[in-house]
Amino acid sequence: MLLLRDLTQLATPAGIDAPLRGSALGEVEVIEDAFVLCEGAAIAAVGRMRDLPALDGDVHEVDGSGMCAVPGLVDCHTHAAFGGSRVDEFSLRAGGASYEELHAAGGGILSTVRATREAGDDGLRAAVERHRSWMLRAGTTTFEAKSGYGLDRDTELSSLRAIREAGGIPTWLGAHAVPPEFADADTYLDFALADVLPEAAKLAEAADVFLERGAFDATQARRYLEACRDAGLALRLHGDQFTESGAIPLAVELSARSVDHLEATGEDGIRTLASSDVVGVLLPASALFLDRPMPPARALVEAGAAVALATDFNPGSAFCESLPLVCSLAATQVHLSPAEALAACTVNAAHVLGRADRIGRLAPGYRADITLLDAPDWRYLAYHLGGRVVAGVVAGGELR
Amino acid sequence: MLLLRDLTQLATPAGIDAPLRGSALGEVEVIEDAFVLCEGAAIAAVGRMRDLPALDGDVHEVDGSGMCAVPGLVDCHTHAAFGGSRVDEFSLRAGGASYEELHAAGGGILSTVRATREAGDDGLRAAVERHRSWMLRAGTTTFEAKSGYGLDRDTELSSLRAIREAGGIPTWLGAHAVPPEFADADTYLDFALADVLPEAAKLAEAADVFLERGAFDATQARRYLEACRDAGLALRLHGDQFTESGAIPLAVELSARSVDHLEATGEDGIRTLASSDVVGVLLPASALFLDRPMPPARALVEAGAAVALATDFNPGSAFCESLPLVCSLAATQVHLSPAEALAACTVNAAHVLGRADRIGRLAPGYRADITLLDAPDWRYLAYHLGGRVVAGVVAGGELR
Numbered sequence A, B: 001m002l003l004l005r006d007l008t009q010l011a012t013p014a015g016i017d018a019p020l021r022g023s024a025l026g027e028v029e030v031i032e033d034a035f036v037l038c039e040g041a042a043i044a045a046v047g048r049m050r051d052l053p054a055l056d057g058d059v060h061e062v063d064g065s066g067m068c069a070v071p072g073l074v075d076c077h078t079h080a081a082f083g084g085s086r087v088d089e090f091s092l093r094a095g096g097a098s099y100e101e102l103h104a105a106g107g108g109i110l111s112t113v114r115a116t117r118e119a120g121d122d123g124l125r126a127a128v129e130r131h132r133s134w135m136l137r138a139g140t141t142t143f144e145a146k147s148g149y150g151l152d153r154d155t156e157l158s159s160l161r162a163i164r165e166a167g168g169i170p171t172w173l174g175a176h177a178v179p180p181e182f183a184d185a186d187t188y189l190d191f192a193l194a195d196v197l198p199e200a201a202k203l204a205e206a207a208d209v210f211l212e213r214g215a216f217d218a219t220q221a222r223r224y225l226e227a228c229r230d231a232g233l234a235l236r237l238h239g240d241q242f243t244e245s246g247a248i249p250l251a252v253e254l255s256a257r258s259v260d261h262l263e264a265t266g267e268d269g270i271r272t273l274a275s276s277d278v279v280g281v282l283l284p285a286s287a288l289f290l291d292r293p294m295p296p297a298r299a300l301v302e303a304g305a306a307v308a309l310a311t312d313f314n315p316g317s318a319f320c321e322s323l324p325l326v327c328s329l330a331a332t333q334v335h336l337s338p339a340e341a342l343a344a345c346t347v348n349a350a351h352v353l354g355r356a357d358r359i360g361r362l363a364p365g366y367r368a369d370i371t372l373l374d375a376p377d378w379r380y381l382a383y384h385l386g387g388r389v390v391a392g393v394v395a396g397g398e399l400r
Helices: A022-026 A087-094 A099-104 A108-137 A153-165 A185-203 A218-230 A247-253 A267-274 A284-290 A297-303 A323-333 A338-344 A347-352 B022-026 B087-094 B099-104 B108-137 B153-165 B185-203 B218-230 B247-253 B267-274 B284-289 B297-303 B323-333 B338-344 B347-352
Strands: A002-013 A028-039 A042-048 A060-063 A067-071 A073-075 A140-146 A169-175 A206-210 A234-239 A258-261 A279-282 A307-309 A370-374 A390-395 B002-013 B028-039 B042-048 B060-063 B067-071 B073-075 B140-146 B169-175 B206-210 B234-239 B258-261 B279-282 B307-309 B370-374 B390-395
Touching: A002 A338, A022 A338, A028 A338, A067 A073, A073 A323, A073 A347, A087 A099, A087 B323, A087 B338, A099 A108, A108 A140, A108 A153, A108 A390, A140 A347, A140 A390, A153 A169, A153 A185, A169 A185, A169 A218, A185 A218, A206 A218, A218 A234, A218 A247, A234 A247, A247 A258, A247 A267, A267 A297, A279 A297, A279 A347, A284 A323, A284 B323, A297 A307, A307 A323, A307 A338, A307 A347, A323 A338, A323 B087, A323 B284, A338 A347, A338 B087, B002 B338, B022 B338, B028 B338, B067 B073, B073 B323, B073 B347, B087 B099, B099 B108, B108 B140, B108 B153, B108 B390, B140 B347, B140 B390, B153 B169, B153 B185, B169 B185, B169 B218, B185 B218, B206 B218, B218 B234, B218 B247, B234 B247, B247 B258, B247 B267, B267 B297, B279 B297, B279 B347, B284 B323, B297 B307, B307 B323, B307 B338, B307 B347, B323 B338, B338 B347
Parallel strands: A002 A060, A002 A067, A073 A140, A140 A169, A169 A206, A206 A234, A234 A258, A258 A279, A279 A307, B002 B060, B002 B067, B073 B140, B140 B169, B169 B206, B206 B234, B234 B258, B258 B279, B279 B307
Antiparallel strands: A002 A028, A028 A042, A067 A370, A370 A390, B002 B028, B028 B042, B067 B370, B370 B390
16 A cells, blocks of 8 residues: 655545536645555545544555645647657747748648658657656656657557557547648548558547648548547547637537637637537647647636646647646636646546546545645646646556 | 766857847857866866867766756846745636736735745745755756845845855845835835845845836836945846836946846837847746736847846746746747847856856856756757756756
């Protein structure tokens, strides 16, 4: 057994059967002077130190004084399977070029596709492992990661395998961009759905599409997603990043798990999302990285939409694996409270990944995934901007 | 001797006798496959591995492969001497209250004044030490820190001593706010200049004033600064944070070392600053933290002004000790290139602190202050948003 004792605070979102929304999003339970008891890979008990039961047997005690415990953070939107870097492009953009200009000039996603294809199986495996270790240091104990920088059969499948081997939850982003060897999006989708989907469906849990001007339109996205649904995959969409693209109505119609980005979403989209079960995944680090408008997070929450927060970790538009930084951005840039931000990157993110019965909360029976904060108050998760606020994590009952 | 060998890259700004400005700001020298040789507390040599001379005697070699070296980062604007926290206020602001509203409601600076006075000498010393250790982890090898949360004689002097004992460069911010026991700013300044300045001048290197609506006006700032100048202190000003306040003309007239913030500076101010020797210290983490407009950094550089970057680390408006994050914000929010950002938080920051002959560059004779980046390219300093990009530092020739 592992006992985290004398924790200054423990903070956990409320647990329900559906994603938290409205005022429930901000209802975090805080226990002062707390303990967490883990048995194997699961949480056995959580409570105040004065209620700690007598323990028999072999107990590994960890002194948590001066630290706070929150649920292991859940990053439900990353592109962690890539080769190469985009630091040249980043530096050019700092000088004034826009993301779309760089994309059109042959930089952008396709430059990472080249580097990812060149990386090979071993290179890709090493890259995902490295990114995984960065996430762990930043307090992320569960991560989703997408393929989508291969866009040929072998590299897409290799990406999904590398994600799975690193302990990630793989999403097949077969419709990320049209690779240069295809004349247009429809021809590429013919190939992807016939030649890649059958194998990808065995490796991935979900499918995702980049529905955006210059990538895939709503008709193409529908075709791709319906085929993926028929192959047994859960559905997600990149939508409304630069332009309102029809992603929200399509997501609702197809009962997608999430629609992600939403920087360009207007009032109608907010209303439509709020009256659905689709989670809006907000990626403020990407908006910051590209110096684009932030998503209308506050309006979404006020309207009653379920929202999650994620990093969007990728080399081009969000080279950022830090959910604590995302929480700081959520608090300062889009006015989510620290409690709302915490719920959005734990329990609600777990819903997006279909795992809210196992992760995203500190409660008996849940997986023993715990993020320990070097802080006197759990809200330092958002307050300590860019600080090394994560002291360590417990993942599956093991102190890392 | 300490030898850092096989560094993937070494990057250092050019050295000149005055702060870098205009196109010179972006001229960083990059050496691939590099070494740095330190002898005692100083850099003895810098170069390419193939030019490494034969070394006699006791050499401690550090394998720098996979790492990049940049000059130890210089944080020329922090408020590291404080007690307490402002996490409650931060959480309220996330819910929509403005910084000025919170200030007016008795939160803001005066709440930290209360906590700082209560901290006592030991508490203050421990706080500055802790903040210093955070900065070191974030790659900062030289830091300035201001008093200004005491605002009584004992706490101001205790703050300056705590900063000095932690190895910081103390600035007396005697004119930060009017403490509650004084009726108005002028009465407070009577006290501060008569009772605190004589002792503060023995401990501090510079004086600073918060020239802003609700704090001190230009007439009061002039009176304070002239007295401080006569007592032998270098001069700095907080100016144009929320409103254009006359700080730039006053800084130029008094030959201040710097004028800091400038979020509200317009075209006239930019022109005036550019034609002077005063450095504009930009604090983008503060603008982000308060969700306020960013300073006109690009316009300042284009106009030929000398600029530096700093964190503004403080509990209320920038709980952020990370200069790497500040570099990321500089690149993404105000369009400084990574090279400009590096120069702005090394050599130009050293100029603000009157130490550009000793720190801020990697060159023989300079202090052996080196920040090691866990990155294949030194520009990850700005590119790796919120990442743990700092692998370690050498401070005064010692690996920390």
